Amino acid sequence: MNDFSEEERESLYKAIYSRRDVRSNFTSEPIDEQVLMRITSEPIDEQVLMRILKAGHHAPSVGFSQPWNFILIKNIETRKKIKESFEKEKSRSSKLVEEPRRSKYLSYKLEGILESAINLCVTYDPTKTGSFVIGRSSIPATGVFSVCCAVQNMWLAARTEGIGVGWVSILSNETLRETLHIPDHVVPVAYLCLGHVSKFETKPDLETSGWLPRLKLDEIIYHEKWLQGKELKPTVQ
Ligand SMILES: Cc1cc2nc3c(=O)[nH]c(=O)nc-3n(C[C@H](O)[C@H](O)[C@H](O)COP(=O)(O)O)c2cc1C
Numbered sequence: 001m002n003d004f005s006e007e008e009r010e011s012l013y014k015a016i017y018s019r020r021d022v023r024s025n026f027t028s029e030p031i032d033e034q035v036l037m038r039i040t041s042e043p044i045d046e047q048v049l050m051r052i053l054k055a056g057h058h059a060p061s062v063g064f065s066q067p068w069n070f071i072l073i074k075n076i077e078t079r080k081k082i083k084e085s086f087e088k089e090k091s092r093s094s095k096l097v098e099e100p101r102r103s104k105y106l107s108y109k110l111e112g113i114l115e116s117a118i119n120l121c122v123t124y125d126p127t128k129t130g131s132f133v134i135g136r137s138s139i140p141a142t143g144v145f146s147v148c149c150a151v152q153n154m155w156l157a158a159r160t161e162g163i164g165v166g167w168v169s170i171l172s173n174e175t176l177r178e179t180l181h182i183p184d185h186v187v188p189v190a191y192l193c194l195g196h197v198s199k200f201e202t203k204p205d206l207e208t209s210g211w212l213p214r215l216k217l218d219e220i221i222y223h224e225k226w227l228q229g230k231e232l233k234p235t236v237q
Pocket of ligand 1: 019020021022023109110111166167168169170203204205206207
């Protein structure tokens with residue numbers, strides 16, 4: 001049984017292949033001379049935002065635990081605190097890579113915290129539906145996997161709405177907890193920046209800039225056993 005028409009199927013693949021991580025190209029509202037605020041991006045229509053969040057809420061989850069919460073952040077002061085954490089973490093992590101890649105890494109724009117219309121922190125609450133969750137006892141990480149499924153649903157839904165999404169993981173979870181009043185038992189999983197964009201790039205920025213290539217599909221498929229019949233060639237020296 002397949003109740004997707006060819007056109008419907010194509011639409012889904014279009015969303016998958018044209019989805020991008022967006023850090024630049026967020027569109028701003030024309031500058032209001034009186035308020036002189038450049039920082040405010042073109043707002044996302046409330047109904048569009050709700051459709052995106054609903055797509056997230058319809059993700060698969062281990063034992064149907066729906067362990068996610070969505071914290072919507074518009075406040076600029078809050079976002080500035082998060083951006084500070086980004087700057088700190090970016091500088092700290094740059095020490096983990098040698099030149100010339102360090103300079104390249106530092107030159108990348110890796111967030112759109114202030115320029116986007118809204119930020120969204122997606123959290124994992126392991127206690128939400130009680131301590132016993134079908135399917136989570138053997139592999140506890142399935143809880144966080146479920147939250148990632150929600151993120152991907154939102155990322156794809158946003159793409160079909162013409163809304164760009166960027167995932168910022170160069171952040172301190174401690175700062176997120178403090179700033180957003182997230183309790184200790186809840187884990188911040190994803191910090192996302194959403195907004196209208198002037199364009200979606202056709203390739204990942206990290207591919208275009210030569211950081212890494214897309215691996216060949218054939219290289220990542222094994223048959224029957226790990227690595228069977230293949231020798232992995234490192235793509236990065
Ligand atoms: C878990 C996760 C964390 C990420 N963190 C960042 C980040 O901190 N900054 C950034 O610019 N992109 C981040 N990205 C985006 C990836 O760099 C991006 O998905 C990848 O380069 C492929 O590009 P594409 O999403 O446009 O296909 C993250 C993506 C994932 C899935």
